[in-house]
Amino acid sequence: ETGVTQSPTHLIKTRGQQVTLRCSSQSGHNTVSWYQQALGQGPQFIFQYYREEENGRGNFPPRFSGLQFPNYSSELNVNALELDDSALYLCASSLRASGAADTQYFGPGTRLTVL
């Protein structure tokens, strides 16, 4: 059983650029969530995808968008990068079953630096 993987590990962009981060879910999981973790803070929920549809969104602007693919891998896209977007971006996958609570398993994250 493979865990959650993310790519790239590190990324440096300049203000105004666009970035795409990628995530491969743990085998058998059908739900993926993305979080932003600023330095010294806990992770903040960006959004969640279930069966390729957005299933909840946190307090992030529309320039943060995502996709989930049929194989349950996922992308996080951020347009018009701002300095404050510099953070560790975490992907978490889980198996959402009807009527049951699910547990999220996290990947190692992508460290994004915006200059």
Added chain:
Amino acid sequence: AQSVSQHNHHVILSEAASLELGCNYSYGGTVNLFWYVQYPGQHLQLLLKYFSGDPLVKGIKGFEAEFIKSKFSFNLRKPSVQWSDTAEYFCAVNARTGGGNKLTFGTGTQLKVEL
């Protein structure tokens, strides 16, 4: 909206000392509760979780947590810490709304265990 408070931001203990990390949440409904740990250089790992049933839950590496509904608390404990427990600890809550698992995290507690 739900929120999570972790009262201790930095804790320094000697090996064999007892540990208790506080976590309080604000949400009036049914919740799922989690403690995650992030060891230096590693990704977030699940330490333990509470969904229902016995409010005293046991996790990996000798950790346990007690859910006290009347106090909206889910404190983490370990009777005797080891140097290898040095890590950052995050409490997280998910409001059980039936719409999937969207975690709200506390700001984390940095634990340093000295030899």
